[in-house]
Amino acid sequence: MTARHHHVPPVIEFRSTALTYPGPPPVEAFKPCTLRVGRGDFVSVVGPSGSGKSTFLNIAGLLDAPTGGTYLLDGMDTGALKDAERTALRGRRIGFVFQSFHLLPHRTALENVILGMTYNGVPRTERAARARQTLVRVGLSGRLDALPTRLSGGERQRVAIARAVAGRPSLLLCDEPTGNLDTRNAESVLTLLEELHADGMTVLVITHDPAVAARGRRTITIRDGVLDEQGPGVAAS
């Protein structure tokens, strides 16, 4: 890669980024902070309930725009984009995994994964093959045509992860991916996330479980909307 000589921008770069929900009363859910998440990182974000973890994920995932500061995704100033462009960027660069899976109940595992490639420019003819490939990759080769209701929690979450990564995003954002799972299923999902990280995916996992957080290479704590990191990379501004 010639890019080695270039300056490779971090996947996530917060510059005094902040978000205040406009009440009344206004809630300073995410206080101004500076943060960089490099390509190929595996970051855990821990914090108690209501601390602002999901708010952070929404900013990073372009679901909410910061009310202060700047957010650069892959070096692109997201504040300068129109809504349509932010939407497109979200669809192409970011994969989401949610605590409640958000699988369409009437569609098979394969169809749910295909849905993940509908809006981000993957040609129709390639979608099924790529979805199948990805489902095999997450260990569900035998459950392609199963409806989500027939799958275990861990399998559902692995379908959701397959949906998130089938479009080859540069960032995988997981909000409490093991929150609804028992220990065994949680383990299979965490193992999968580690494997994806090993393949080069940038992974950001939000959790309130320290055991889950320990799986990341880097742990960020968030408390009352203030980010804090044990180790380098983050600084309150």
Add this chain to the structure above:
Amino acid sequence: MSERLDEVPDASQRAGREAGGESAHPRPALQKRRFGRRMRRSRSAAVAPSTFDIRDLLSESLAGLLQRPARSALTAMGTVLGVGTFVAILGLTSTTSSQIDARFSVLTATEVNVEDVASDRNPYAGLAFPKDADRRIEALNGVKDAGVYWTVRLDEANSVRSSPASKEGERSTVVAASPGVLRAADPTMAQGRTFDAFHEEHAEQVAVIGAGLASRMGITTLETHPAIFIGDTPFTVIGIVADVERKANLLLSVVVPRSTGLALWGEPTDEPAKMLISTQIGAARQIAHEAPTALRPDHPEYLRSIPPPDPKTLRADVTSDLSQLFLLMAAVCLAIGAVGIANTTLVAVLERTGEIGLRRALGARGRHITLQFLAESAALGSWGGLFGTSLGTLTVLLVAVLRDWTPVIHPGTVAAAPLIGLCTGLLAGLYPALRASRVQPAEALRR
């Protein structure tokens, strides 16, 4: 669609603008954004837009409908009823009016009748028709033939017989008619001829009879100059009528010249005299208007003409009241159908908030969500329209078969009906679909 309509700013972005001074850094952020917007045009190529082509739209909305087939079917029911009623009403209306058209032949349209109503006005007026009535009317523009006739009143002793000796008389009527009547009635002769001005002028004792009567009286040929007797008066049968186009009761009568009838039995008594006029096409109403004055310039009120019915008013009479009521009902059904679709789509939007949030997270734009829900409601409406059209057509066919009519449905009706369904669906889906596009992804995903 305009940029503003389909792209709803994300919550906090909008909130920041609304919050004004209360927000953390509202002003600088706003100004920076505005500046950024101006610069953007050159940089926007950096992000390839979201994709969602027509095939994606169709397959996504179809999947949405097929997931809940029973609900989809029930939702479309209102449209089915509305469009079905619409097609059935228009079909039945055109079927019945074509039925009326068939009955309302050219013959009816070219016939004028004039009645002697003189006795109502003046008991001493006598026969209102002048002696030269036929000539006067036939002189009018557009008249083909005209003649005066009346039914002769006969007592028991004066019945129609084949010979003076036979006791049993035929109970057939005797009609005194001027020659024009037989011409205007447009007869088909089985044998012989009708009487003419000569017979009329000389009050000849000649008769024209119907084929049925002739065979009952044993008259098979006119070569022998057969006679019939009315009372004791002999009449030479000069013509046997096989059929007439107008005044079918002439077939059952013995028709004698008017002057002969007048001489033998006097003026009409119980039934007033009438005049039959056949006209050129389109002239009937004008002639009906002119006839009383032409006949009796001194006393036009002694005569009443009866023009042919106007086919348009005739059709309107039959169809207007009922069909307007039913069309109103069809409109009400359609409105109910639209409300049904709107309601179901709105419920679906609320139910599927999570799905909408997910789609937005996967890169769907607000307009993609709008299009998807709009396509679903449009498909429901079209399906209802198609099904309703078939039901309506079937109804028309069924009624026509039962009534032995020819079913007539205007092709425009059949073509327009599914479109009405489509429009109903689109209209009904508009509000829910726009609402769906306003769902905030972050909020929707929190569920």
